[in-house]
Amino acid sequence: NAGVTQTPKFRVLKTGQSMTLLCAQDMNHEYMYWYRQDPGMGLRLIHYSVGEGTTAKGEVPDGYNVSRLKKQNFLLGLESAAPSQTSVYFCASSYGTGGVYEQYFGPGTRLTVT
Amino acid sequence: KNQVEQSPQSLIILEGKNCTLQCNYTVSPFSNLRWYKQDTGRGPVSLTIMTFSENTKSNGRYTATLDADTKQSSLHITASQLSDSASYICVVRYSPGGTSYGKLTFGQGTILTVHP
Numbered sequence: 001n002a003g004v005t006q007t008p009k010f011r012v013l014k015t016g017q018s019m020t021l022l023c024a025q026d027m028n029h030e031y032m033y034w035y036r037q038d039p040g041m042g043l044r045l046i047h048y049s050v051g052e053g054t055t056a057k058g059e060v061p062d063g064y065n066v067s068r069l070k071k072q073n074f075l076l077g078l079e080s081a082a083p084s085q086t087s088v089y090f091c092a093s094s095y096g097t098g099g100v101y102e103q104y105f106g107p108g109t110r111l112t113v114t
Numbered sequence: 115k116n117q118v119e120q121s122p123q124s125l126i127i128l129e130g131k132n133c134t135l136q137c138n139y140t141v142s143p144f145s146n147l148r149w150y151k152q153d154t155g156r157g158p159v160s161l162t163i164m165t166f167s168e169n170t171k172s173n174g175r176y177t178a179t180l181d182a183d184t185k186q187s188s189l190h191i192t193a194s195q196l197s198d199s200a201s202y203i204c205v206v207r208y209s210p211g212g213t214s215y216g217k218l219t220f221g222q223g224t225i226l227t228v229h230p
Contacts, residue, residue: 040222042219043220108157
């Protein structure tokens with residue numbers, strides 16, 4: 001059981017470039033999430049998905065798009081990267097969202113936009 | 115505005131000593147409170163999840179307390195080890211009526227450093 005994996009681990013982009021971050025989970029979880037973590041701030045939710053083929057906006061969705069074509073994968077796209085998107089991105093998954101379902105986090109992707 | 119505030123921002127202790135981390139929240143309506151441990155360069159890992167009716171929960175050397183009346187929680191670490199050096203994040207879940215997604219509000223974390 002690999003849990004939640006993220007690809008790539010590190011990436012440097014120039015302003016205006018695009019990229020896709022891949023998240024995969026092997027726990028058969030329905031719910032998946034993308035967060036960003038910035039220094040001195042708590043994790044903030046970018047987008048989430050409550051099941052295959054569905055996505056929804058979180059707190060800070062501007063500049064990002066997502067897709068959930070397969071239950072085990074959740075992709076985060078940056079169409080035109082900006083320096084403000086320099087951050088560490090975490091993917092998470094959970095079996096449910098109500099009550100005390102735990103969210104399991106991936107190892108993170110450190111993105112730098114120059 | 116729903117907020118989670120943690121104190122102190124950072125803490126240095128000697129190996130073998132105990133410490134207590136604090137969390138105050140204004141999230142409402144409250145569903146549950148979680149403590150996560152995040153090692154440097156890794157994703158957060160859950161330590162405990164506490165519901166409204168629970169006021170103490172332990173996980174090995176970690177003990178979390180919750181006072182839902184004062185909206186405060188603490189994480190007590192006993193007999194600290196070098197491997198306890200990490201960021202500890204307090205997270206509160208709330209369930210606004212009419213939505214299917216219960217949002218998590220994350221604190222900024224307390225960075226604990228354990229010295230030998």
